[in-house]
Amino acid sequence: MDLLQLIDIGGVGGISFVQKKGQNLAIAGETGSGKSTLLKIIGGLAEPSAGVVLFEGERVLAPRERLVPGQPGIAYLSQHFELWHNYRVEEILSYANDMSSDESAELYAICHIDHLLGRRTDALSGGERQRIALARLLVKPPRLLLLDEPFSNLDMIHKDTLKRVIRNIGEQLGITCILVSHDPLDLMAWADEVLVLRNGGVEQQGPPERIYRQPINEYVAGLFGKYNLIGKTFVRPEDIDIVEEGSLEGVVEGVIFQGSYYDVEVRLKNSRVVLRTTNVGIRKGDSVRIALR
Structure with missing residues (x-):
């Protein structure tokens, strides 16, 4: 069974695709192309104007259909992640953590935050706070992780660290991911499949190398670098x-x-x-x- 299936999101001829378990899917496009909105629809945090999202064969309910918006089994890390102020990192991560101490230690090492556990949240850099917010989502391991513009506003050092973390989440924890970015070059080495959006529709879909070397038009070509x-x-x-x-x-x-x-x-x-x-x-x-x- 497919892990995720989107059928005509936005109406007939709208956004449709299938994601298999373990497949790294990237969504690219210019600002305003609908990337973040689509990610929220997948996670049950926004309602599509038309179409349906199926997660493990069951329809993802819209926010108005749930007491607490969000689809069980799907975790969403927004661009505006927040952590409680004036808490130690280990206190934040212990909340709702059902993992064993060994499992927790493995997760913290994968997220590259094991050296930060004793620090207070107001003494962390933006990149460190983001990785902690990510680990907080993973203490109850989701089956699908949605990452909305995770590399925005990061310097090169923290961006490279986060890229390793995201890759290891898939390879070592077996969590399937969808990643959205306005900079498709951040996606090339990670993604198995890339979905290019434009004005709320699919402009091109395929493996990263095909989209890079065989773009269907100047919009797609320009997104992926000079041409x-x-x-x-x-x-x-x-x-x-x-x-x-x-x-x-x-x-x-x-x-x-x-x-x-x-x-x-x-x-x-x-x-x-x-x-x-x-x-x-x-x-x-x-x-x-x-x-x-």
């Missing part, structure tokens, strides 16, 4: 090489340092492309020849 439209084909910057001999000749208009590589803007006869290289010798004004891989 070149050559003829009717979308070409990523890393798929263009500077070569000794090539049919396309141009002039370098800009070189942008990106850390481990450079983005090079090249003006061709009738167009402009961006390519990616590690060649430190490329300079603005250079004449170059390029070729597609």
